[in-house]
Amino acid sequence: MAKITIDKMCCKGCDICIAICPKKVFVKSKKRNGYGSNMPDAQNVKDCAGCRLCERLCPDGAIDVEVEAEKNEN
């Protein structure tokens, strides 16, 4: 499963990540970011496809996606 971290001091709460994630991983939460506005939470992280679209499109570079390497069973 991917690990998604959102830096609350960088996130400005624009909700772009909520809108663009094809798997609807992010939801608006009650957590406040460094600006005092509500920030997203990666609530449905189990559905993450690891595409890193959110990481690339967040205008503030606030998202970090760590995707587990696939196990090589050879």
Ligand code: SF4
């Ligand atoms: S796209 Fe980035 S700045 Fe905007 S809400 Fe998501 S994490 Fe925060």
Ligand code: SF4
């Ligand atoms: S890596 Fe892709 S699927 Fe996962 S949260 Fe980001 S946009 Fe959604």
